[in-house]
Every structure is written in C-alpha cells, then in structure tokens.
Amino acid sequence: MGSQIRDILRVYGLAALLIVILFAVAIRYVAPPPPKVLRFAAGASDGFYYADATAYKNALARDGIDVTLVETQGAVDNLHMLIDKPDAVDVALVQGGLTGELPDNDNAKHVVAIAGLFYEPAWVLLRPGLHIRHVSELRHRRIAIGLEGSGTRALAEQLLAANNLGAADVTTLKIGNDAALEALDKGDIDAAVFVAGAPSPRMTDLLTRRRAFIMSFDQADAYLMKFPFLTSVPLPIGAVSLAADVPPTRMTLVAPTAMLLARDDIHPALVTLLLRAASRMESGRQLFAPAGTFPTLQNLDFPVQSDAQRYFDRGPSILYRFLPFSIAVWIQRMVVLVVPLLTMLPIVRLAPPAYRWQMQRKIYQWYKHLRRIEAAVEDATTPEQCEKLRHELVEIEARLQKLRLPISYVQQLYDLRGHVDFVRDRLTAKSA
Secondary structure, eight states, X not given: OHHHHHHHIIIIIHHHHHHHHHHHHHHHTSOOOOOSEEEEEEEOXXXXXXXXXXXXXXXXXXXXXXXXXXXXXXXXXXXXXXXXXXXXXSEEEEETTOGGGXXXXXXXXXXXXXXXXXXXXXXXXXXXXXXXXXXXXGTTOEEEOOOTTOHHHHHHHHHHHHTTOOTTTOEEEOOOHHHHHHHHHHTOOSEEEEEOSSOOHHHHHHHHTTSOEEOOOTTHHHHHHHOTTOEEEEEOTTSSBTTTTBSSSOEEEEEOEEEEEEETTOOHHHHHHHHHHHHHHHSSOBTTBOTTOOSBSSSXXXXXXXXXXXXXXXXXXXXXXXXXXXHHHHHHHHHTTHHHHHHHHHHHHHHXXXXXHHHXXXXXXXXXXXXXXXXXXXHXXXXXXXXXXXXXXXHHHHHHHHOOOOGGGHHHHHHHHHHHHHHHHHHHHHHO
C-alpha cells in the first residue's frame, strides 16, 4: 500500500506542484486592486486648478474612488509635493514650463505625464488708465505675480526676465488671485498676472466693470520662440463678456499647457479612470481650443505614462467601455489567471495516462529480461547454462511476488507470471 501511495504522489503530486507553481507565477503578475483613495494636489482653493480638480473628484466618485483634494500654493507646489511627498499626493495638476523648478534628485525621474488638459494663458490685467502694449513697459510698476509656489509666479518671473526686468526694475507683490484682484479694483497696483484656463467670476466682474483691462501679447511669436512650452491662443472680441464687449478688440495671449502628472507607479486602472473623466470634461470646445483638442499628449514636459500612451493609441479596453469600473478591474485582474487554468487542463488530462504508464512500466520492464532469457534458452547447450537461466527465472518470480500494484493491474501481473512459467517450461524441455 505504501508503494502505491508513493506512485500516486509521484504522478499526481507532480501535477499539483506544477499547477501551484503556475498559479504562483500568475498571481505575481496580477496587478493589485486599485486604491480606493486618490490624493490630488489641486492648488489654491481660489484658483482654476482647484475648480478643475473638484470636477475630477466628482467624476471619480461615481466609480467608487474617493478623491482627496490637497490644497497647495499652486502648480510649483503641486510638482514639488508629487516628487518629494509620495505619501501625501498621488496626482497633480501642473503648469507646463516648470521643468526648471525640478529638484536635483532621482525622485524627479519618476514623474510621468498622463495627459495635457487645457491651455491656461497668462492674463496680464492692467489698471484703468495704464496704456501698456508690452511687458517691457511695466518697468517701475507695482505688479502682483502670484504666491510663492504658484505656476503664476513662475511664469510671471520668466516673462519679466525675458524683458530684462529684475528686482530693481519692478515692484513685485507675491499675493494670491483674490488679493490681486482686490488690489486692482482699489487701484493699489498697476498690473497683475494670472494663469488660468478661463477668467474666474471675480476676474470677469472686474473686467466688465472696467476696473481692469487685458494686455494683448502682440509679441506672441517671439515669446513662443523663447519659450517652446508656450502656445499662442486668440481671445476674440467679446469672449469674456458679450454684453459688456470684453475684450473690445481681438487679442492674443500666450499659454502653457496644464498637465495631469503622476508618479510612474500609479495604478493602471486609475490612469484609465482619469483619462476617461478627462475625455468627458476636456474634449468639448474650450475658450482657447476647439473641440477634440484635449486631452492630448502634445506639448508635455514629462515622459508619457505607459498606460496613458496605450489609452491614446487604442482607446479604453472593451471592459471599461461597457462594464462598471469595479467589475472591469476584477475581470482584468482575473484574466491573468486564465493562463494557468488553461494549462491545468492538459496537466490534469495527462496525469492518468502518466500514472498508467508508470504502473505498466513496472510490469513491462520484466518482459525485456524474459525475452533475453527465452532467446538464451535456444542457445543453451550445457546443464550449467540451463541452471543459470533457471536461477534467473526464480529471481524474476521472487521480484514479481514483491511487486504491489492496484487491483486494476493485477491481471497484467498474472499474465507476466504465466509467461515466466512458459519460459520455464521451454527451459525444462530443453534440458530434459
């Protein structure tokens, strides 16, 4: 009985071990389920980024993802948090052209782009009575350039530096959007720089009341040559307010592209969710872009995340198109296990033949010896040769008596023993 158990374990145990190994390898490559919480660096609460991030929060909530909005000073702060605080932020809205703000460490190499979402022009608002056509004419003026850590401040400083305006040439106030608009309304400053995909309600109110005016970038082509991350965008007559005819003339603005960034270890399912939400919210006609322009992989400052690239190349998988998110994720993860399941079928089917072959081999291996003895009987010419062959037959019989086989193979064992007797009879007749 012990030998039979060993035989069974040798065959079926090996098959079970192979199946376990295949499942272990497959499970290693099954992506973990996506996290239920996504931390989103959203900028200042009074900014355009925060409003856009709130829209993503509402969109992802329908798929069971709880988006936590992390308030920051702005785009630069968003980028630094994404790089330096992986436990605090998962994704971030970041303004184009901020690669100069990257810290000199390896963490920055893990930042990837999911998509460009919209143009966010630089709005240079001037107080009433200030007739300025170029940034260079802001010399000796008081200018609000945004908070420390904001994308507005970073771009404003780039624009000022390009026009040779340094700290000795202009007075810069590092204040937020609301404070800058209030200072303009009161006439406390000469100009303010804002970076936003669309004018905020407070900005629109200020412009319609003629408490501020928009400066057109007539030198837009030169700015684009100097700053490749910028795009020239038109601002048509009446685009801000038709009723108030703001602006009263066609203008040109320069705009970086707002990007959705993450670290390269972001879960692929979250990339799909974010891009699906972006396709719904950003693909329509925008103030500065025709329908279908966004989301995009153009004008990005960071490497494109691999799953985002596949999404743009092939679109969302059929699972995410027609199934709820949770079910699609479950099926996608389980597909990896189909390989060992399919492999298991031939392994299971091969186990019984392998077991039969092992049992029959215990019997058939003796036929090789028996045929040799039978051939030797024909050539035996002396009593000593016959006695030697008779002794070999006795040894074979002794071994066969110790052979333990399942009941289904006993018939073949008895057949073998009968053939041993047959060869013995021939040997007896030969030696008579």
